[in-house]
Structure formats: C-alpha cells, structure tokens
Amino acid sequence: MNRAHNFNPGPAALPLEVLQKVQSELLDFAGTGMSILEVSHRSKDYEAVHNAAQSLMRELLGIPENYHILFLGGGASLQFSMVPMNLLGPGVSADYVITGAWSQKAFKEAKLVGNPRVAATTEEDGKFTRIPKQEELQLDPQARYVHITSNNTIFGTQWHTFPNTGNVPIVADMSSDFLWRPFDIKPFGLIYGGAQKNLGPAGVTVVIIRDDLLALCREDIPIILRFKTHAKDNSLYNTPPVFAIYIVKLVLEWIKEKGGLAWMEQENRAKAARIYGVIDSYPEFYRAPVAKDSRSFMNAVFRLPSEELENKFLEGAKAHRFVGLKGHRSVGGIRVSMYNYVPKSSVEELARYMEEFARAHA
Amino acid sequence: MNRAHNFNPGPAALPLEVLQKVQSELLDFAGTGMSILEVSHRSKDYEAVHNAAQSLMRELLGIPENYHILFLGGGASLQFSMVPMNLLGPGVSADYVITGAWSQKAFKEAKLVGNPRVAATTEEDGKFTRIPKQEELQLDPQARYVHITSNNTIFGTQWHTFPNTGNVPIVADMSSDFLWRPFDIKPFGLIYGGAQKNLGPAGVTVVIIRDDLLALCREDIPIILRFKTHAKDNSLYNTPPVFAIYIVKLVLEWIKEKGGLAWMEQENRAKAARIYGVIDSYPEFYRAPVAKDSRSFMNAVFRLPSEELENKFLEGAKAHRFVGLKGHRSVGGIRVSMYNYVPKSSVEELARYMEEFARAHA
Structure with a gap:
C-alpha cells in the first residue's frame, strides 16, 4: 500500500x-x-x-x-x-x-x-x-x-x-x-x-x-x-x-x-516541535507570521521568500506524496496540518523535505 | 457470507x-x-x-x-x-x-x-x-x-x-x-x-x-x-x-x-405483490388495516389474530435471519419494510415463511 x-x-x-x-x-x-x-x-x-x-x-x-x-x-x-x-x-x-x-x-x-x-x-x-x-x-x-x-x-x-x-x-x-x-x-x-x-x-x-x-x-x-x-x-x-x-x-x-490523551499530547508536541524546529532553523527562508507563544500545534503556517518558491515547494511535495500543504486561499503560503492521526513518520519526511528545500534554495 | x-x-x-x-x-x-x-x-x-x-x-x-x-x-x-x-x-x-x-x-x-x-x-x-x-x-x-x-x-x-x-x-x-x-x-x-x-x-x-x-x-x-x-x-x-x-x-x-427507475419500480412492485398476495390469501389470519388503494409498496403492515401469535411469528423469524419485522411501538403488529435494496430473494423467503406460519397456526 x-x-x-x-x-x-x-x-x-x-x-x-x-x-x-x-x-x-x-x-x-x-x-x-x-x-x-x-x-x-x-x-x-x-x-x-x-x-x-x-x-x-x-x-x-x-x-x-x-x-x-x-x-x-x-x-x-x-x-x-x-x-x-x-x-x-x-x-x-x-x-x-x-x-x-x-x-x-x-x-x-x-x-x-x-x-x-x-x-x-x-x-x-x-x-x-x-x-x-x-x-x-x-x-x-x-x-x-x-x-x-x-x-x-x-x-x-x-x-x-x-x-x-x-x-x-x-x-x-x-x-x-x-x-x-x-x-x-x-x-x-x-x-x-x-x-x-x-x-x-x-x-x-x-x-x-x-x-x-x-x-x-x-x-x-x-x-x-x-x-x-x-x-x-x-x-x-x-x-x-x-x-x-x-x-x-x-x-x-x-x-x-495507544496510551490515552497523555500519549496523544506527546505525539503532537513532538510533531509540532519538528516542523517549527525547521522553520526556526531557517528564519530567513521560512517566515512564520504567528507570535511564538500563539503557535498552533495543529496547523503550522509559513511563507517562503517568494510565491514562485512556494509554488515550487508545493510542486516538489507531490513527488513525496505530501497532500494538502497549500495555505488557505485567504492567506496564501504553506500550511502544515498535523492533526492527531497524521503519523510522526509523515511529519519527519516533510521536515526533511523542508530542510533540503531550504538548503537548495536559500 | x-x-x-x-x-x-x-x-x-x-x-x-x-x-x-x-x-x-x-x-x-x-x-x-x-x-x-x-x-x-x-x-x-x-x-x-x-x-x-x-x-x-x-x-x-x-x-x-x-x-x-x-x-x-x-x-x-x-x-x-x-x-x-x-x-x-x-x-x-x-x-x-x-x-x-x-x-x-x-x-x-x-x-x-x-x-x-x-x-x-x-x-x-x-x-x-x-x-x-x-x-x-x-x-x-x-x-x-x-x-x-x-x-x-x-x-x-x-x-x-x-x-x-x-x-x-x-x-x-x-x-x-x-x-x-x-x-x-x-x-x-x-x-x-x-x-x-x-x-x-x-x-x-x-x-x-x-x-x-x-x-x-x-x-x-x-x-x-x-x-x-x-x-x-x-x-x-x-x-x-x-x-x-x-x-x-x-x-x-x-x-x-440495473436498468434505472423503470427497473426499480418493477422490482418493488413484484416484492410488494408477493407480500400483499400472502396477506390477501389469508385474510382471516393476516389482517391488514390499510385501505387497499392506499397500501404502501415500501412498508406492509399487518396484525395476526393475537399478540401471542405475533410474538411467535417474530420469534420464528429469527431462525430465518429476518431482521426488523416488529411494527412501530405506537401501532404494534408486524411491519415488512421492503425498501429499494431489499433483494427479491429475501422477500420470497419471508413470503414462504408467512404462508407456512399461517397454515400452521390458522
């Protein structure tokens, strides 16, 4: 499968x-x-x-x-x-x-x-x-x-x-x-x-x-x-x-x-930490508009240096079978929705893609 | 299955x-x-x-x-x-x-x-x-x-x-x-x-x-x-x-x-004809309260001579894996719901059960 x-x-x-x-x-x-x-x-x-x-x-x-x-x-x-x-x-x-x-x-x-x-x-x-x-x-x-x-x-x-x-x-x-x-x-x-x-x-x-x-x-x-x-x-x-x-x-x-909501929270915190970690490691490339203390553990939103790069990012995502990364039409950019049942492995693969993409285009 | x-x-x-x-x-x-x-x-x-x-x-x-x-x-x-x-x-x-x-x-x-x-x-x-x-x-x-x-x-x-x-x-x-x-x-x-x-x-x-x-x-x-x-x-x-x-x-x-709604109607008419046919063949046993020209092709309702027989009818139905025959609690009796996707074969098996039950208990 x-x-x-x-x-x-x-x-x-x-x-x-x-x-x-x-x-x-x-x-x-x-x-x-x-x-x-x-x-x-x-x-x-x-x-x-x-x-x-x-x-x-x-x-x-x-x-x-x-x-x-x-x-x-x-x-x-x-x-x-x-x-x-x-x-x-x-x-x-x-x-x-x-x-x-x-x-x-x-x-x-x-x-x-x-x-x-x-x-x-x-x-x-x-x-x-x-x-x-x-x-x-x-x-x-x-x-x-x-x-x-x-x-x-x-x-x-x-x-x-x-x-x-x-x-x-x-x-x-x-x-x-x-x-x-x-x-x-x-x-x-x-x-x-x-x-x-x-x-x-x-x-x-x-x-x-x-x-x-x-x-x-x-x-x-x-x-x-x-x-x-x-x-x-x-x-x-x-x-x-x-x-x-x-x-x-x-x-x-x-x-x-799996271990109840304590386990669920651990998973969600680990997923969000991985994505926001990449964003914060490339602050010139991934621009997160949200105040740090208000960041969502469910939806990480960010922009790239240009819309052209955002489109390239989304285009490249297809080859990895990443689905649903386009930001809401009212705000644009990229949105990573990592709800409860998005596996950590999916988040890990996306995080690596983000790192590679930043290194290649920064 | x-x-x-x-x-x-x-x-x-x-x-x-x-x-x-x-x-x-x-x-x-x-x-x-x-x-x-x-x-x-x-x-x-x-x-x-x-x-x-x-x-x-x-x-x-x-x-x-x-x-x-x-x-x-x-x-x-x-x-x-x-x-x-x-x-x-x-x-x-x-x-x-x-x-x-x-x-x-x-x-x-x-x-x-x-x-x-x-x-x-x-x-x-x-x-x-x-x-x-x-x-x-x-x-x-x-x-x-x-x-x-x-x-x-x-x-x-x-x-x-x-x-x-x-x-x-x-x-x-x-x-x-x-x-x-x-x-x-x-x-x-x-x-x-x-x-x-x-x-x-x-x-x-x-x-x-x-x-x-x-x-x-x-x-x-x-x-x-x-x-x-x-x-x-x-x-x-x-x-x-x-x-x-x-x-x-x-x-x-x-x-x-399957043949569209013309086919669907044919199927539904055949199913209803079979059930109402049994009811009309045993008018002393199966008493249908509904005026004939108002009978539903979807839900046939009827009573048996006694509530005791109705319970026996429902009890016997279980062995045939007939589900859902009990009339609505507000009216009692028996209700045969034969909606679109109830197969003719199920209706045929029920009709035979009704015939046998009537012959055995009339």
Whole structure:
C-alpha cells in the first residue's frame, strides 16, 4: 500500500488500524449479517457503539457526569447558530473573542439571533497572528457565556492557556484541536466540534454541554435545534449519523490503546516541535507570521521568500506524496496540518523535505 | 457470507455490490493513497463524486435544470423546520396534508415558525389507514406550498397518485420512498428525504428545490439554515457528509446499471405483490388495516389474530435471519419494510415463511 502523507486541513488522516478494522467488518458488523451502514439506530448492536463512543470520550477527557455528550449532524457551522439560538434571548448577552475567520463567523451568526459583544479581537490589518492575553479581554460578568475558537486553522494560532472568565462559562469551538491533549473541562459550559479533523470522518459533530447551561436552553425554537431534545433522547431523537459515530468510537478506542490523551499530547508536541524546529532553523527562508507563544500545534503556517518558491515547494511535495500543504486561499503560503492521526513518520519526511528545500534554495 | 434478510424500517439494506465496492477501495480511494474518509471535500477527487451523485440523480429522475439538488446534514427532521423557516413568514401560509406521524411532526414544526393550515387529515381514532382523496383536500390557492408525506412508514400508506394542487407547488417528504419509481417532478417545488431508506446510509439528506421557490426563500435566518446558502455553494458551504454522499453516488450508479427507475419500480412492485398476495390469501389470519388503494409498496403492515401469535411469528423469524419485522411501538403488529435494496430473494423467503406460519397456526 502506498499511503499518501495526508496534511489536509480537514477532513484529515485517520489511523490506518481504524480504517483496516472498518474494512474488515464492513460486510458483517458484529455478526449481524449486515453492514454497519445497514443496521437500525434502534438496535442493541448500534446502541452499544453509540454508548461506547460516549463513555470512551468521557473516560479519555475526564468528563464529569454533569455534562451531556451529544452526537449531531449538520457540522460545526450549524453550532455557530444553535449555540446562540439556545442560549441567547431578550436581555441575555454573550462575549465573543475573535481570533480568526471561524470566530468571526460564529459571532456573525450570534448577532443574527441575539446581541453578543466582542470581548477582544486580535485582528490587525485583516490578519490574526496571535491569541489575546488575559488582560486584553474585556469581559462582561453578566454574559451568559464567553465564546472562543480554541485553534485557528487558517491563521495557525491556538489557545495554550484558556482564559479566566470568572463565573461565566466558556463555550469553545474545538473542531480543529479536540482531543489533542488532556485539559480541565470545568471552566467550559459547552464544547462543540466537527469530527473531521481530530475525531473521525466528516458527518458528525460532538457537543458537550454542562447541566446548568442545558437548563437555561430555550424551548421555543425548532425541536431539532434544541440541545434539550438531543440530551433527553441521548442523541437518538432522530436517526443519527450512525457510520460516523461508529468510526468515532473506533478512533477513541485506538487512542485509549495507544496510551490515552497523555500519549496523544506527546505525539503532537513532538510533531509540532519538528516542523517549527525547521522553520526556526531557517528564519530567513521560512517566515512564520504567528507570535511564538500563539503557535498552533495543529496547523503550522509559513511563507517562503517568494510565491514562485512556494509554488515550487508545493510542486516538489507531490513527488513525496505530501497532500494538502497549500495555505488557505485567504492567506496564501504553506500550511502544515498535523492533526492527531497524521503519523510522526509523515511529519519527519516533510521536515526533511523542508530542510533540503531550504538548503537548495536559500 | 451469511447475509441477514434486512427488513429494517431504516437505516435499511444497501446493495451488496455497493458494499463490496466500498470495502475494496476503503484504504485507497481513486488512487489517492487515502481513504474516502480522509480526503478533502475541496479536492478534485471528491468534487467528482459530489457532482456525479447530483448528475446521476438528475438523470435517473429526469430532474430539469431549474431544480437544485442539495446534500445536507442533520436528517429529514431538520427539514421539518428548514422548509417553513425558509418559506413562511408574515402573511404567508402553507397547507399540510396529515397522513401519519411524520406529517404531524412536520406540521408541528411549521406552526412554530409560521401559520400553516391543515388541508386534510385521515386520522380516525388516532390511526391513519388511508391517503385522502382529491375531493377531500381543502386547498388554499394562496398557500405558498402544499406539504405531503409521500409514504407513511409507521401506518403503511403511500400516495399512489399525487394530489392536484393547481398552481401551488407540492413540498414532499420522500424519505421513505424516494427513487422507488419514476415520477413527474414538475408539480413539486421541493422534495426532501433522509437517505437511510432508499438512497444510502444515515447521515445525508437530499433536498431538491425549484428555482422559483428558492427565490422566495428567506435570507434573515441563520446562514446554515438557508437553502440559498447551499444552492449557491453547491452544498459545499461547509464540510458536507462526504462518505454518505459517496455511497449515494455508488447506489445511484448501481440503479443505473440495473436498468434505472423503470427497473426499480418493477422490482418493488413484484416484492410488494408477493407480500400483499400472502396477506390477501389469508385474510382471516393476516389482517391488514390499510385501505387497499392506499397500501404502501415500501412498508406492509399487518396484525395476526393475537399478540401471542405475533410474538411467535417474530420469534420464528429469527431462525430465518429476518431482521426488523416488529411494527412501530405506537401501532404494534408486524411491519415488512421492503425498501429499494431489499433483494427479491429475501422477500420470497419471508413470503414462504408467512404462508407456512399461517397454515400452521390458522
């Protein structure tokens, strides 16, 4: 098998062992004589998968019992709207910290249904190159929540220390760095994330919501958009994205077998250290716009001395089967997305290519 | 391989050849060195799948160019809300024809965001055993649309001739009988359906919307809930459920190879004729509550002389590997769901079992 080195910004690489397991049981799931693609979401066999995905996630992240774990369809973009639809209303405000294109979108959707505030923004000349410091946050103690985007895929920044928001719960879009390491969930009232970067395939979005915030959710919005509907019915109010949840379960099992989130963090730190190490060794050649203390462990972005060299870099990458290295069209340059399931060996091969390329063209 | 006979009410059976193809290319999609589960939704390889799924559907159903075909997440239950959110508003009404639990749900969600009317209902003593006749429909010529549920999975009824709604476009939930036969789409302004019965796996919902109705859609609702967003961006505004759409494409190819929707209808008519034939041969034993001219070709529902016999019937079914025959909990009895990809051989084996069971216990 000639596996590509998958640096796609999402959907992204999955563990080969997970794909092999999916393949091996695709025609006969758990001895049912049916594919997992054909089983009823009301069957005992599927329910075991559904509940195992939840309990594995609870175990790996240390999520207390006062949080619900939901599996929804529609993508994280639906959550940009569902969160304020459920939590805002007349006289209720929320704070948004703007660190990139995704937080901008989330804020825009919140404005459509309520009156959110900007608590901070790090936009300078249309770009975001850092995460704000605690003292920059102008927090409203009456806010229902403070919304952050924990990792910014396009600009390559990431919150390394989550903000102190006092008694106001944090709502975080963790689509692009969920499960990258252990973290303390207690300050969070709600976490959401599309699966297709660090959790599984496209098609399912995880929402983790704390009981006290759930109790405040509205019941006068469409039933399918109410968090309460999905919490009450354990994400089985309607047919869930069965197959995507099945893969999430296999991915979580894989993490656990490998050593849990402590191991995952070690891997991710080693991968990022290797790439940023090359960048910092050739500071005249690889120009990283992001402030060092805001660098993302998931997406390293950098420019080369010219667009011509960037194109040459991308052209040469093809021969190595490096996929997905082109920066987002809004910022250009190169982006190395090294999500959870991008193997260290792929990162090592890319790092060597970067070193050779710099030496050849510097 | 010991395939079960899958009579699940959905998610349901898929063609074995499709499952085998998925399995064979699961680790390397189109020579990319990646699984289809790992490819970017912005890649050329995926776009080819996405566009092929649309054009195959257009070809098989004869959908003119003035209709958009959208692939969305969130299930058909999300469409119960999205349709009225997009199409209703102050001074705008819609007619709903109530033929079962799903149309009731659709109506309830429409009431939450607008002022829909009931144009007809066939509810009698809490049950629905027929489709209304044309003369029973009290249609408002000013309505924005007339909503119907083309097939009622729980009660086993189906529209055999679509209603004449004059100049008012029909909006149809076709989740459970989409693609079962060719039909004239011109009276329809919008068709929606979850894939997991007649089109593919759970996780994607198809929406087919006509240009004139699309033009009337609101732009003051959340961007992810606007049909215009998805029509404009060819269902790639955000990450679509890639894998589910890939399977939809394979299923549509399979139908085309087999002989298109004319062939599909022939198969479905033969399957239904076999099951209803047994029911009608033992009218004292198998009691079908549905009016003959409203019988569903997808879901045949019937009762046995006693609940004890029904349990015995279901118990005996296990030895034959018949799956999913228990009627919906709200109505009891037996339900035979024989969606598009349930093989004729499975139906034949079930029909024989029904004959034997009737002879043994009548």
